[in-house]
Amino acid sequence: MGNARSTFCPSSTKRAGPSEWFRSTTLETGGFDPVDGPASVYAPARGPGSWNFDWLLPEAATRVYSLGRWAFVDALRLAGASGRRVLLPEFICREVLAALAEVEAKPVYYPVSPGLGLAADPGALPEAKAVVAVDYFGFPQNLAPFEEYCRRTGAVLIEDNAHGALSRDGSGVPLGGRAPLGVFSPRKTVSIPDGGALAVNAANRFPPLPGPLPFTGRTPGLASFGKRRALRTIATGLGPRWTLRVIGLLRALRRLKDGRELPAPDPDGERRIPIPPEPGPAQRHGFPQDPDSEVRRRRSLYAFCAERLVGTAARPVFKELPEGTSPYGFPFRAAPEDLASIEAALAAEGLFSLPWPDLPNEVSPRAPAHYRNIRLVHFQW
Secondary structure: OOOOOEEOOOOOOOOHHHHHHHHOOEEOOOOOOHHHOOHHHHOOOOEOOOEOHHHHOOOOEEEEEOOHHHHHHHHHHHOOOOOOEEEEEOOOOHHHHHHHHHOOOEEEEEOEOOOOOEOOOHHHOOOOOEEEEEOHHHOOOOOHHHHHHHHHHOOEEEEEEOOOOOOEOOOOOEOOOOOOEEEEOHHHOOOOOOOEEEEEOOHHHOOOOOOOOOOOOOOOOHHHHHHHHHHHHHHHHHOHHHHHHHHHHHHHHHHHHHOOOOOOOOOOOOOOOOOOOOOOHHHOOOEOEOHHHHHHHHHHHHHHHHHHOOOOOOEEOOOOOOOOOOOOEEEEEOOHHHHHHHHHHHHOOOOOOEEOOOOOOOOHHHOOHHHHOEEEEEOOO
């Protein structure tokens, strides 16, 4: 992206353990711009450029959908996995399973390490028709062990890049474009009410994609998105701290009404995709954010969070922010007893974190601690 390299090396901290993690973090941010600070989480800039998947992956055949889960459905069909076994990471959002249910595929799981890589010998994994590798939080997954597995079993590799539509690996290859099939969820990168995409990066291996879906989808969550958009229009004037207070008030009102501050997980989330596959009209003309500016904004926010959490008990999941990575947010680990002080440090800057993910029902009862202690500071509200 043409940014100058800088090494983040904070001064003295209260706790030696966490600070060592941050001191080892090399950040290429091009400097910190207040415009890219916490206020941009609530009111990200639009334009002057735009992008779409034809620009991002010019050699791939692409198709857009209302949600990334529908892109997964077509990926599984192309991989020949309908009614077959699909190998998934244990550490994954439970809603992904709805795509498997749509094609009657059976999930089998592989373990994930604390560093979010494969925690098993590829030669010992069970055979499956397709295997999913996840680029967690927009950071590039090491695909080598998955490619080894595919050579042994003949499985099709699907790269799940729901979190990093603008991320690239160290060689400059877009994430989601490194495997035969790539799945995206651009609504997690740009401010749109819906959005999913499938990239067929090895078109000679698969039947042609069906024609494009019409942009006629109606998102059930559009009203909620509209409320957020209304709040974004005043967020610049309010500033991030007051915007966070308004959000806290809205959550308190929800708690009085429903007994919960946040929406409850969909009880049918593993069995049903909640909306049809047709994308909404917001995707018709591409995504209204300049890609270079958006990558800079996210990298700048990552550096900001790293600096502000020095001295707390937060431990970043990733020790480095690799060149080319456009982070979904700032993921960190924390013990329950340390959350209050960490959230206070974030709230002082108008930020907050949420736990991630809601694990599959089959995995949750036996999940190790490192699946349960991750929280994420989102870079787009």
